[in-house]
Amino acid sequence: MKRFGANTANDDVSLKVMPGEIHALLGENGAGKSTLVKILYGALQPNEGEILWKGQPVVIGSPAEARALGIGMVFQHFSLFEALTVAENIALALPKDADRRGLSATIARVSRDYGLPLDPTSRIADLSVGERQRVEIVRCLLQNPQLVIMDEPTSVLTPQEADQLFETLKRLASEGCAILYISHRLEEVRAICHHATIMRRAKVVAETDPTTETVGTLARLMVGNEVDAVTRTKGVPGAPRLTLAGLDMPALGAFGVPLRAIDLEVRAGEIVAIAGVAGNGQSELFDAVSGERTGRDGAVVIDGRPVGHQGVNERRRLGAAFVPEERLGHGAVPALKLSENVVLTRHGTGEGIASGGFTRFGLAGRIVEAVTKRFDVRKGPADPEARALSGGNLQKFVVGREVDRTPGVLVVAQPTWGVDAGAAAVIRQALIDLARSGSAVLVISQDLDEIFEIADRIAVISRGHLSVPKAAEAMTREEIGLLMAGGAEKR
Amino acid sequence: MHLELVKRPEVSRVMMVGSPVLAVGLTVIFAAIVFALQGKDPLAGVYYFFLEPLTSSWSIEQLIVKATPLVIIALGLAVCFLSNNWNIGAEGQLTVGAITGSMLPVLVPEFASPATLPLMVLMGALGGALFAAVPAILKTRFGTNEILTSLMLVYASGLFLDWLVRGPWRDPKGFNFPITIAFNDAAIPSTIPIGPLYLNLSAFVALVLVAVLAVTLGRTLKGFEIRVLGQSPRAGAFAGFSARRMTLFAFMVSGALAGIAGILTVASEIGKLQPVISPGYGFTAIIVAFLGRLNPVGILIAGLVIALSYLGGEAIQTTMQMSSKVATVVQGMLLFFVLACDTLILYRVRLVGRAPKEPARA
Amino acid sequence: MLEAIILTVITAATPLLLAAIGELVVERSGVLNLGVEGMMVMGAVCGFAGTLTFGTPFAGIIAGALAGMAVSLLFGFATLTLVANQVASGLALTLFGLGLAGLIGEGFVGTPGLKLPALFIPGLTDLPVVGRILFGQDVLVYLSFALVAGVSWFLFRTRAGLVLRAVGDNHGSAHALGYSVVKVRYLAVLFGGACAGLGGAYLSIAYTPLWVESMTAGRGWIALALVVFASWRPGRLVVGAYLFGAVTILQLHAQPLGLGVPSQFLSMLPYLATVVVLVLISGNRRATRFNTPACLGTPFVPDR
Secondary structure (H helix, E strand, C coil), X not given: CCCECCCCCCCCCCCCCCCCCEEEEEECCCCXXXXXXXXXXXXXXCCCCCEXXXXXXXXXXXXXXXXXXXXXXXXXXXXXXXCCXXXXXXXXXXXXXXXXXXXXXXXXXXHHHCCCCCCCCCEHHHCCHHHHXXXXXXXXXXXXXXXXXXXXXXXXXXXXXXXHHHHHHHHHHHCCCEXXXXXXXXXXXXXXXXEEEEEECCEEEEEECHHHCCHHHHHHHHHCCCCCCCCCCCCCCCCEEEEEEEEEECCCCCCCCCEEEEEEEEECCCEEEEECCCCCCHHHHHHHHHCXXXXXXXXXXXXXXXXXXXXXXXXXXXXXXXXXXXXXXXXEXXXXXXXXXXXXXXXXXXXXXXXXXXXXXXXXHHHHHHHHHHHCCCCCCCCCEHHHCCHHHHHHHHHHHHHCCCCCEEEEECCCCXXXXXXXXXXXXXXXXXXXXXXXXXEECCCHHHHHHHCCEEEEEECCEECCCEEHHHCCHHHHHHHHCCHHHXX | CEEXXXXXXXXXXXXXXXXXXXXXXXXXXXXXXXXXXXXXXXXXXXXXXXXXXXXXXXXXXXXXXXXXXXXXXXXXXXXXXXXXXCCCCHHHHHHHHHHHHHXXXXXXXXXXXXXXXXXXXXXXXXXXXXXXXXXXXXXXXXXXXXXXXXXXXXXXXXXXXXXXXXXXXXXXXXXXXXXXXXCXXXXXXXXXXXXXXXXXXXXXXXXXXXXXXXXXXXXXXXXXXXXXXXHCHHHHHHXXXXXXXXXHHHHHHXXXXXXHHHHHHHHHHHCCCCCCCCCCHXXXXXXXXXXXXXXXXXXXHHHHHHHHHHHHHHHHHHHHCCCCCHHHHHHHHHHHHHHHHHHHXXXXXXXXXXXXXXXXXX | CHHHHHHHHHHHHHHHHHHHHHHHHHHHCCCCCCCHHHHXXXXXXHHHHHHHHHCCHHHHHHHHHHHHHHHHHHHHHHHHHCCCCHHHXXXXXXXXXXXXXXXXXXXXXXXXXXXXXXXXXXXXXXXXXXXXXXXXXXXXXXXXXXXXXXXXXXXXXXHHHHHHHHXXXXXXXXHHCCCCHHHHHHHHHHHHXXXXXXXXXXHHHHHCCCCCCCCCCCHHHHHHHHHHHCCCCHHHHHHHHHHHHHHHHHHHHHHHHCCCCCHHHHHHHHHHHHHHHHHHHHHCHHHHCCCCCCCCCCCCCCCC
16 A cells, blocks of 8 residues: 655665554664654655555655545644644644534544544643543544554553553454554554564564564564663662652642642662553652652651652752653753753752852763763763753763762652663663662653563552552552552542 | 754854854944945945944043943843843833932932942942842742833833932922932042043943853852753752742842943933933843843943944934934844844754755654 | 713724734734834834825825834744744844834924824714714724724634644644644734734824824833733733723823822823733733643744
8 A cells, every 4th residue: 555665764664554454663762663654644755765655656745735645643742732622623634625513513423433532622731641642533533544643652541541542443444444553562563463564773674463473572673682681689678768658739730630648658779660641640749759849848758857848959968869751851951061960950969069159060070971981871072962962861861860879769750761772771770770779769650561670569640649559579560550540549 | 945944963152152243244234234225325334333433542431331331231131031031121120220329419419428339339239129129029929921011110110210300309400400419429430541541430340240240150050040940940940949039039130230230320421310311221231131142251242342333323423414213223133133143053044945855864 | 071081092092902913813823022012113103104105194004014014024034934032032123123213203203294084974973972982983993993803703713713823822733733833923923013013003193193203102012911911812902902091091181180199100000000910910820721822932943
């Protein structure tokens, strides 16, 4: 149905998707999947090669032309308009001459038919992440597409929501629609896809039937060589170093989630992971633990000292360190140099980086060197701006900047979000090593694979409630899924 | 045909210096066009506007007199703009600083001592700072847009000064002119000979402030805090800095500096209060701040460049019978060019034909 | 007396309403153009010049709108093509506009202008009390109301208006769907320029048929505040503009009464009222939640 030729960041890529087929496009971050998708959706033009649509060569000059051909796209980062209603969002993706009067009725009907119920008059800002994805899918379906491109659709869903999505996809495929399914989650690719094209460094390296492969063989095709697995020794937990006791926090902003009576203990020598779907109070929890937002004194205790109403620097001085989810703009200032970004989190730790009101950028520069060496941060100049680093390298720097202090308590959100496999392994190993050296490590993550790889105990956050943590060996994915879907609140 | 921007991986150090120079160059070219449109010889216009004022020691003294308040105000604005606080009411803070600073020589004229001038400057700074605190507090307390409130207060302060000099502070022996009594000698900054030039004490105050701000912004934790909060409030909070306190700090610093500029201008240039005390220094200083790339040393240079446009405007008026309004046009043009040229620091600009073939990248 | 006051309130409110309705559209597209004052003053001087040159105020109306559009294009080029800082570029536009208008208008100072005639519909205009108020205004007054209604219809009833709101809400998504963010914003900025130019022209050919330097006297800034006050809803703009018109006129009427309050303090009222209103409206988050364009003031560079 579709053939595709050469390109610079996509080097001589060929891909053929058949009607009625769920075709997986597998690859690491930066393997060239997004570029390929942008070309198919008309957002980018290939330098060479051609696209055959139903056997005919076509030029897809814009997303509108792609839609006119019958190519629909469900974005990874939703392309919805928060202040507009569901119906308005969908109208924006339909051709100019589409009937707007009957649209609401059509939306209601289609969304019901595919098991994706939606109210056309509600505002996007009021919808949950799963509901927003429904809007994306329904918007795509209303264009009567013959090819649907889905970019990492399950990364924001609970396992149960994902299962429901798979049913919708199977139904679509059975109606003759072709689906290009982009993912790096090998389990689900094996479960629902008929065919898989695997990309690495801008090239297609393999085509295979995923049902005949194992997760291991797929991973090897994707990454190239065996990934250094993290080595994990069994730790012996010691005294509690970070305690949350009845932690409450009002919602942050109009769309935030309030925290309700959260209890948690992280002991020396262990990694506790908090699983959960995005937007269930993770950012509120991070802010409350880091001290960016303060509250009742006894709600947060670090090494026996109540710090609930103290700020982030007071907590750092007691030996705590924090790595937020957002690398650029929260963990680091994009336009500042790495040395200045060291000053950002370490000026108040009593290491002499700021003394007498003056900053010592020289000392900070030496810390940059140490972190660079230890975590293999690849950077061109000695002290580049943070924004010049790739995602993986910046994440290694941001984590390294804190681990370098050997903090007694480390709280890290999404430690390997959007990071290549090599960097992820380095970061996870560093977290394990830090814990084994006697620190308490709290990881907030949406990535269950990661959680099972490094955590000693696991808890689940759902709508601001935290489940009672259980040993990782005693936890299953199904149980986590149920807790994510609200089980954590019934206790 | 259209312009396309390509983001540079790092800021261009060359362009950081090059862009203001380019902007000044473009302004000179466009000024020449304006002269030509007015039916005057563009080359002569450029000469009289941009170069003639630099040829006599008297006009260089005048250049420094005009540059002094611009530099002092722009330093404060740099603190505001760097920390992402948009104080555009410096003209009003200047007015209030001039009023509070003048309280001593107008209400207590018999108090003449070496302490008079320092006290006036102190009171001017205080008045400007408190007046600037109003939009800052409204912003932090209610989330009110500081651009509009700080600007509205400019109009209010101007009317207040008007009332003072026509009403309670009017010189009873002033033939009903709207002026206050003349300041006593102790309230007027002295001039100091430097080579062939006689420079007002105010100019040295400006130089000291440039040095203080340069060290503060470049070397201290406070300066770091200003820059971090301006670029990324979230990262600033993560560093333990408070954006609210910064808003108040930045506004009060810039208000204090505008107030100092106000009282120094009144004391050294006019010697009394009158309805109009500033040719828009508070607004022109915005141009100075941007032309100087919000850098204290850059501001010092930019202040002299902009002061030149004031003198140039007077020069073409007397020598070429052109309107002095040309100066304001040139200043506005310059700010546009500065902002447009700053794009080159972060982006490469290239011209592409229609229907661009965009190379794909990962 | 009351009729006279209402008539003057209308003349005071109309320039504000004209400028503000344009800026509302600009801001809905996600662009903050602080140069309204500069565009208005250019509209005022060119409106005056156009009227004198062609001998009819209607030429002045067109000249004013064109002048506003011309200088708004400068702002558009700086902020949309070269993604310069919108706040600073808006200030530049104001300073530049005030300077250029002063230069253009130098020869017109003291020259009497022509006043835009009011409509006269026999029968209707003669009606007692409401006749002159409803049926005896000049064409720009009716245009200002037509623009408010038209903008309201455009934003909430047409597809193009939906696209404009979408661009202001999330320019990244609008781009991903294939809409040209920059083109939409250019059109909005031009519309804003035309409206501000009209507002300025109203001052110099209807409010007081004279050219006085900087005759806009901060009205461009008040128009900006009105957009916030209206929380980006066209209908509420009418309320705001007439409220401010009323404050302006009442202080003018209060001055000769000699209430013991110095005239300068009365003159401060419109500016201080703006501050008070801004404070009140910014405290009310609910009113602004869905209407504040999320991309307001943020530059857009297509991601490639």
